[in-house]
Amino acid sequence: MAKLIVFNWKNKIYKTEEALKLARISDLKNSVICPPFFLFNQIKPIIKKSELGSQNVFLSEQICTGEITANTLKNLGVKYAIIGHSERRCFLKEDDKLINKKVLACFKGGLKSILCVGESKKMKESAIFNFIKNQLINNLKGINSDLASKFLIVAYEPVWAIGAGNYCKPKKVLEIIKFIKRTLSSKFHILNFRVLYGGSVDSQNIADFLKYKEIDGTLIGGASVNPQELKKIVQKYENFK
Numbered sequence: 654m655a656k657l658i659v660f661n662w663k664n665k666i667y668k669t670e671e672a673l674k675l676a677r678i679s680d681l682k683n684s685v686i687c688p689p690f691f692l693f694n695q696i697k698p699i700i701k702k703s704e705l706g707s708q709n710v711f712l713s714e715q716i717c718t719g720e721i722t723a724n725t726l727k728n729l730g731v732k733y734a735i736i737g738h739s740e741r742r743c744f745l746k747e748d749d750k751l752i753n754k755k756v757l758a759c760f761k762g763g764l765k766s767i768l769c770v771g772e773s774k775k776m777k778e779s780a781i782f783n784f785i786k787n788q789l790i791n792n793l794k795g796i797n798s799d800l801a802s803k804f805l806i807v808a809y810e811p812v813w814a815i816g817a818g819n820y821c822k823p824k825k826v827l828e829i830i831k832f833i834k835r836t837l838s839s840k841f842h843i844l845n846f847r848v849l850y851g852g853s854v855d856s857q858n859i860a861d862f863l864k865y866k867e868i869d870g871t872l873i874g875g876a877s878v879n880p881q882e883l884k885k886i887v888q889k890y891e892n893f894k
């Protein structure tokens with residue numbers, strides 16, 4: 654499976670000119686650009702190879718002020734949604750139950766969900782695997798394995814590495830990604846899926862993750878909104894195609 658690269662602009666970009674510049678650099682096959690909602694329509698006409706991703710999705714199609722549903726996203730031409738990002742788990746208290754509903758809403762609406770899991774800094778090394786296994790079990794409750802094979806992507810994102818400039822050692826990431834893959838196959842019978850790494854990925858370290866065949870791509874936040882850095886990331890990523 655080709656490596657996937659996901660660019661998460663968070664709420665850092667609001668000027669159209671800036672957004673278009675970044676989108677042009679990020680416009681690669683097997684890449685997903687996740688801008689703030691209000692930029693979807695500006696970016697869509699200029700991307701030829703990338704897909705659009707949302708940074709969030711509502712838990713159902715029910716009416717709710719300020720939210721955006723899977724069907725709306727689909728109609729806007731969005732193909733992916735990030736779910737369970739640690740910033741939302743932390744600042745908005747999104748819990749496993751809510752995240753599970755969002756995953757199901759994505760599958761139902763035909764969106765690929767990029768489910769973020771990962772331990773916080775405080776956790777003991779020995780507890781990490783169990784913690785992640787529980788996140789997967791709780792976040793993926795009731796999923797259909799055929800739909801999951803089509804629509805599920807997992808991003809391993811240790812909370813302490815996000816936006817910190819302090820990435821998780823690639824060998825450790827490899828170990829955890831292998832564990833996630835084993836859990837998804839044995840517990841959920843999902844056959845075909847990608848597991849990405851996210852957390853302070855930049856042009857200096859991206860190759861150290863992508864060189865492992867088990868690491869199916871990366872989710873990049875801060876470095877994806879810096880045009881100079883982004884160009885270097887794209888160059889490195891092109892070597893893995």
Ligand code: PGA
Binds near residue numbers: 817
């Ligand atoms: P970062 O963000 O690359 O700035 O650490 C990763 C993310 O958006 O999860």
